Amino acid sequence: MPTVITAPMSAYAKVLPIIASVIEDSPISDRLLGIHLEGPFISPVPGAIGCHRTECVVPADLKMLKELVTLARGNIKLLTMAAEWPASPEVCKWAVSEGIVVSMGHHVASSAQIHDLADCGATLLTHLGNGLPNELNRHHNPIWPSLSDHRLTAMLITDGFHLPPDSICSFIRAKGIANTIITSDVVPVAGQPTGIYEFAGMKVKVEGNSVKSADRPCLAGSGAVMLDCINHFLDLFLSQNSLRYANSPLTPDQVLRDAE
Numbered sequence: 001m002p003t004v005i006t007a008p009m010s011a012y013a014k015v016l017p018i019i020a021s022v023i024e025d026s027p028i029s030d031r032l033l034g035i036h037l038e039g040p041f042i043s044p045v046p047g048a049i050g051c052h053r054t055e056c057v058v059p060a061d062l063k064m065l066k067e068l069v070t071l072a073r074g075n076i077k078l079l080t081m082a083a084e085w086p087a088s089p090e091v092c093k094w095a096v097s098e099g100i101v102v103s104m105g106h107h108v109a110s111s112a113q114i115h116d117l118a119d120c121g122a123t124l125l126t127h128l129g130n131g132l133p134n135e136l137n138r139h140h141n142p143i144w145p146s147l148s149d150h151r152l153t154a155m156l157i158t159d160g161f162h163l164p165p166d167s168i169c170s171f172i173r174a175k176g177i178a179n180t181i182i183t184s185d186v187v188p189v190a191g192q193p194t195g196i197y198e199f200a201g202m203k204v205k206v207e208g209n210s211v212k213s214a215d216r217p218c219l220a221g222s223g224a225v226m227l228d229c230i231n232h233f234l235d236l237f238l239s240q241n242s243l244r245y246a247n248s249p250l251t252p253d254q255v256l257r258d259a260e
Helices: 009-024 062-071 088-097 111-119 143-148 165-175 226-238 252-259
Strands: 003-005 035-038 076-081 101-104 153-157 180-183 195-199 202-207 210-213 219-222
Touching (some): 003 009, 009 035, 009 062, 088 101, 088 111, 165 180, 165 226
Parallel strands (some): 003 035
Antiparallel strands (some): 202 210
């Protein structure tokens, strides 16, 4: 899913029709599920916003979403949004009614707000464990209600940089293989030599498969492709040294069986 992150309306007006044309009529049309709109209805709180442009973040707004859907000619199929905006329930219900899958992410929502948005039809969690402030309340933070709500499937970036092994293991034990989606979060600078680059109005530092913001203490997407992420995930549970995961729901046999 080609992903468009938080941007000014002028950028949406330019890129959404272009991506829509590729989805509708190109040699790779059958490989594209639709557009992932990651923002602009996310949290502006440092950490939760990640590397998105603060000045482009806006509260959840149904009128704006309808404009974006029109620009994309109905090709927006996934919307990542914060659950805490007052209009989030209204936006979520409309999006779901239009066949858009709603995912929660890049937010600092309360337990009640997360469960309420699931009541409104949200079914996914974007980049669980990321898009959060570095310091959180030990009990009252978005991770726990996201894990506890069985209606929410977790999307994890298993590139070796976004999540440590114990977090990946714990998340999957809570959600199960069937309710986990591995994603790469790969960005346009992937594969570039070590150095400073610019894309989407920000500067980033590339070091191998690590892509970091050049001016914020956060990652800025990933340099790893899907094969890298799947291999890293499997290595955690198929390695001969992974004895700490033995006799758990994540034994190598089950991982391979569920993957098949």
